[in-house]
Amino acid sequence: MLKLDFLAQRVSHTIWQYVLAVVSVGVALVVTNSLERYTTLRTPFFFLAIILSAWFGRMGPGLLAVGLSTLAVDYYFAPTASGSGSGVDGRPFILLFSLSGLIACWISVQRRRAEEALKRVRDELETRVEEQTSDLRRASEGLKAEIAERKRGEDVLRERANLLDLTHDTVFVRDANNVITFWNSGAERLYGWTREEAVGQVSHHLMQTIFPAPLEKIMLELNSTGRWEGELIQAQRDGTQVVVASRWALQLDELGKPIAVLETNNDITERKRSEESLHKAQTELAHVTRVATLGEMTASIAHEVNQPLGAVVNNASACLRWLAGQPPNLEEARKSAALIIADSHRASEIIGRIRALAKKAPPRKEWLDINETILEVIALARSEAQGNRIALQTQLSDDLPLIRGDRIQLQQVILNLIINAIEAMNGVAEGPRELKVGSGKDDSQGVRVAVRDSGPGLDLESLDHLFTAFYTTKPQGMGMGLAISRSIIEAHGGRLWATANEHRGATFQFTLPAGGERMS
Amino acid sequence: MTEADAIVFVVDDDEGMRQSLKNLIGSVGLRVEAFASAQEFLRSKLTDVPGCLVLDVRLPGLSGLDLQKRMAEAGIEIPIIFITGHGDIPMTVQAMKAGAVEFLTKPFRDQDLLDAIQQALEHDRKTREQRAEIEKLRSRLDSLTPREREVMGLVVAGLLNKQIAGELGTSETTIKIHRHQVMEKMGAGSLAELVRMADRLGIPTPK
Numbered sequence: 001m002l003k004l005d006f007l008a009q010r011v012s013h014t015i016w017q018y019v020l021a022v023v024s025v026g027v028a029l030v031v032t033n034s035l036e037r038y039t040t041l042r043t044p045f046f047f048l049a050i051i052l053s054a055w056f057g058r059m060g061p062g063l064l065a066v067g068l069s070t071l072a073v074d075y076y077f078a079p080t081a082s083g084s085g086s087g088v089d090g091r092p093f094i095l096l097f098s099l100s101g102l103i104a105c106w107i108s109v110q111r112r113r114a115e116e117a118l119k120r121v122r123d124e125l126e127t128r129v130e131e132q133t134s135d136l137r138r139a140s141e142g143l144k145a146e147i148a149e150r151k152r153g154e155d156v157l158r159e160r161a162n163l164l165d166l167t168h169d170t171v172f173v174r175d176a177n178n179v180i181t182f183w184n185s186g187a188e189r190l191y192g193w194t195r196e197e198a199v200g201q202v203s204h205h206l207m208q209t210i211f212p213a214p215l216e217k218i219m220l221e222l223n224s225t226g227r228w229e230g231e232l233i234q235a236q237r238d239g240t241q242v243v244v245a246s247r248w249a250l251q252l253d254e255l256g257k258p259i260a261v262l263e264t265n266n267d268i269t270e271r272k273r274s275e276e277s278l279h280k281a282q283t284e285l286a287h288v289t290r291v292a293t294l295g296e297m298t299a300s301i302a303h304e305v306n307q308p309l310g311a312v313v314n315n316a317s318a319c320l321r322w323l324a325g326q327p328p329n330l331e332e333a334r335k336s337a338a339l340i341i342a343d344s345h346r347a348s349e350i351i352g353r354i355r356a357l358a359k360k361a362p363p364r365k366e367w368l369d370i371n372e373t374i375l376e377v378i379a380l381a382r383s384e385a386q387g388n389r390i391a392l393q394t395q396l397s398d399d400l401p402l403i404r405g406d407r408i409q410l411q412q413v414i415l416n417l418i419i420n421a422i423e424a425m426n427g428v429a430e431g432p433r434e435l436k437v438g439s440g441k442d443d444s445q446g447v448r449v450a451v452r453d454s455g456p457g458l459d460l461e462s463l464d465h466l467f468t469a470f471y472t473t474k475p476q477g478m479g480m481g482l483a484i485s486r487s488i489i490e491a492h493g494g495r496l497w498a499t500a501n502e503h504r505g506a507t508f509q510f511t512l513p514a515g516g517e518r519m520s
Numbered sequence: 521m522t523e524a525d526a527i528v529f530v531v532d533d534d535e536g537m538r539q540s541l542k543n544l545i546g547s548v549g550l551r552v553e554a555f556a557s558a559q560e561f562l563r564s565k566l567t568d569v570p571g572c573l574v575l576d577v578r579l580p581g582l583s584g585l586d587l588q589k590r591m592a593e594a595g596i597e598i599p600i601i602f603i604t605g606h607g608d609i610p611m612t613v614q615a616m617k618a619g620a621v622e623f624l625t626k627p628f629r630d631q632d633l634l635d636a637i638q639q640a641l642e643h644d645r646k647t648r649e650q651r652a653e654i655e656k657l658r659s660r661l662d663s664l665t666p667r668e669r670e671v672m673g674l675v676v677a678g679l680l681n682k683q684i685a686g687e688l689g690t691s692e693t694t695i696k697i698h699r700h701q702v703m704e705k706m707g708a709g710s711l712a713e714l715v716r717m718a719d720r721l722g723i724p725t726p727k
Contacts, residue, residue, distance in 0.1 A: 303605045310537055311537045318544040332547065
């Protein structure tokens with residue numbers, strides 16, 4: 001139906017175009033005819049009709065108008081012999097007129113076509129621009145939605161970061177190269193660097209972290225289990241050292257490659273300090289108790305010995321009195337002398353008993369885990385090491401037998417070796433200051449404890465005298481420490497010796513038999 | 521100054537010391553009885569003669585200071601000489617406040633102990649004499665009739681016979697007889713002696 005309508009419309013439109021051609025020529029004829037009295041020009045209105053017809057009806061109506069105009073001009077206005085009687089031939093005029101009409105028609109049609117093509121092109125362009133505009137609009141809306149989505153994501157992240165800021169703990173994140181990427185307010189408070197200052201720095205360098213074990217070993221554990229926990233010593237902005245309980249968690253990407261480490265640290269410096277002082281107090285108490293015990297023992301020894309001595313004095317006095325009597329009572333004097341002898345024997349027996357007791361008493365035997373014994377000393381020595389900027393590390397073997405010995409005496413030996421090492425390293429200006437305390441099994445299934453420093457080491461001459469009493473290299477040293485240490489270790493059935501390290505420093509080590517069977 | 525009728529008691533847990541003390545005290549002619557513990561001493565029957573106690577402070581069970589307290593509670597008035605291996609000041613003060621005669625630290629000089637013993641025995645002897653005297657006066661006082669005791673009270677208060685007669689509502693002659701009886705029964709040779717006796721017996725006399 002639509003097609004039919006369209007066709008009908010088209011046909012009527014064409015008809016009207018032809019009608020317009022006929023009418024316009026007719027109008028031109030009438031106008032020209034009516035103007036005949038005023039002008040001799042006969043053609044302009046016909047040209048106008050041709051141009052109009054060609055413009056609105058294209059070639060067909062145009063040609064029709066040319067034909068009709070030629071006929072009309074030829075019939076009414078061409079200068080003919082018959083018409084005007086001038087004897088002029090009208091045929092060239094008509095020919096010229098129709099030719100001009102054809103040219104006008106053609107130009108008009110071409111002009112119209114060019115106009116229409118131009119219009120079409122313009123329309124197409126407009127459509128295309130519109131299409132592209134709507135495409136652009138769509139794209140921009142999509143972009144807007146994406147931006148909003150991202151913003152939501154960022155908000156969530158920011159909220160989480162804010163949550164991390166709320167915690168009292170120190171939390172920071174570092175990437176695979178240990179460069180800090182996140183730094184919470186707890187970290188700002190503890191270390192003193194602001195977020196802007198810290199982010200982008202290499203964390204271990206910034207805080208001069210001292211690790212309890214070699215970093216490679218720690219990283220190995222972190223990479224295999226995803227976690228690590230331990231105590232670190234780190235420097236604050238002003239250089240003050242803090243001890244922190246550190247927990248590391250490893251973040252992996254989709255491929256399982258480590259991309260970041262979340263480090264949560266708690267400042268335990270105060271706790272450590274009070275623990276140390278508590279332990280110090282305990283150790284001191286243990287010493288005091290032993291001294292007090294000794295004091296009590298002395299008092300009881302004095303009392304024990306005093307009794308027979310008092311008896312001797314009394315009996316001797318009595319003896320003199322019996323002899324001074326008139327007459328002297330020899331029998332009683334003799335009895336007194338016998339009592340004096342008995343009392344003297346009793347006194348010497350008591351002395352003998354005490355001597356036997358003293359011989360047996362120290363060292364006091366108890367079952368000891370050597371690692372525990374070492375760690376207790378380390379807790380005491382750590383502040384000393386920190387104060388001297390020395391990294392104190394332990395390498396303790398797990399499967400060690402228990403030993404039998406005097407805990408306080410052995411701790412005195414270990415502490416003495418550690419303090420010696422610290423003092424030795426104080427004399428060295430350059431190079432790393434490392435102190436390693438290790439435990440392990442010795443060749444005969446006992447335990448071996450080694451204290452290794454990076455100090456100036458030992459020369460051959462001092463190696464010879466090291467353990468001799470009153471030999472010292474220290475300005476305010478007594479030269480007794482190592483001599484006493486060696487005698488303690490030997491009393492426990494072990495050995496204490498020193499060796500120079502291959503590169504730098506010295507190692508002092510001692511052995512103790514398992515179970516202490518050889519202990520004297 | 522040896523006295524056969526005095527006894528020195530020794531309490532010390534150390535046998536050697538106990539033996540030597542017995543020997544030393546015996547060498548000056550004194551009788552000695554020795555015990556190894558406070559309980560043993562308390563169980564023994566004490567002879568009623570002048571005596572003193574040489575007591576070790578540190579004893580198993582009841583200590584020397586405990587024994588001192590017990591004796592005071594039981595009314596046993598034997599002077600005590602403390603001996604100790606190591607005495608401190610508070611312990612000494614406590615012992616002396618509770619009436620100890622001496623506090624000696626072992627080993628002590630024999631003369632110090634023997635002097636302390638003599639002093640203690642002297643002290644005990646005097647105490648005993650005084651106690652015996654009062655006992656005697658009290659029994660004499662008990663032998664007076666009520667009327668005689670009344671008269672005696674007024675006599676030692678310093679009243680004249682006439683005044684006493686007026687006070688008791690009787691004749692001066694009767695009072696004279698009563699007064700004579702009182703002097704006789706109390707064994708007083710003079711008024712002054714009677715007043716001294718009344719004073720020791722706790723009967724009020726004008727100062």
